[in-house]
Amino acid sequence: xxxxxxxxxxxxxxxxxxxxxxxxxxxxxxxxxxxxxxxxxxxxxxxxxxxxxxxxxxxxxxxxxxxxxxxxxxxxxxxxxxxxxxxxxxxxxxxxxxxxxxxxxxxxxxxxxxxxxxxxxxxxxxxxxxxxxxxxxxxxxxxxxxxxxxxxxxxxxxxxxxxxxxxxxxx
Numbered sequence: 001x002x003x004x005x006x007x008x009x010x011x012x013x014x015x016x017x018x019x020x021x022x023x024x025x026x027x028x029x030x031x032x033x034x035x036x037x038x039x040x041x042x043x044x045x046x047x048x049x050x051x052x053x054x055x056x057x058x059x060x061x062x063x064x065x066x067x068x069x070x071x072x073x074x075x076x077x078x079x080x081x082x083x084x085x086x087x088x089x090x091x092x093x094x095x096x097x098x099x100x101x102x103x104x105x106x107x108x109x110x111x112x113x114x115x116x117x118x119x120x121x122x123x124x125x126x127x128x129x130x131x132x133x134x135x136x137x138x139x140x141x142x143x144x145x146x147x148x149x150x151x152x153x154x155x156x157x158x159x160x161x162x163x164x165x166x167x168x169x170x171x
Contacts, residue, residue, distance in 0.1 A: 019043045035060045
């Protein structure tokens with residue numbers, strides 16, 4: 001009787017550059033490869049258009065970013081083609097139906113939904129610190145009714161940063 005041992009497959013991608021016959025092994029982590037790993041793959045100069053020859057190695061082209069992960073996140077997972085949005089593993093539909101804004105904020109910050117005791121403490125802390133300075137309230141009132149929705153939070157962020165940096169360093 002022969003025992004065949006199954007080896008665990010290597011978590012890598014083997015690439016053969018047919019231009020140079022060189023073989024490259026690129027690690028796979030979380031079902032993705034680093035685009036910068038392809039910089040190792042270089043061809044001889046003079047075989048391509050001058051604009052395409054670069055010392056930085058092979059470039060990856062992904063029209064419309066259809067298969068490009070810009071960032072790795074433990075907080076959010078987005079798959080636009082399938083309509084999937086998850087926060088910390090929870091589908092957004094579940095959070096909308098079963099959790100409120102503050103519970104979801106707790107989840108994003110601390111990595112899990114709050115227990116009833118944590119939720120009560122969290123809500124008290126947030127509500128205790130919800131004072132909006134009259135300057136910021138006035139800033140909101142200065143926007144036209146038809147202003148773009150993103151201009152308000154961007155302006156608010158800049159205003160808060162400026163206000164706190166002045167308070168931290170009054171000199």
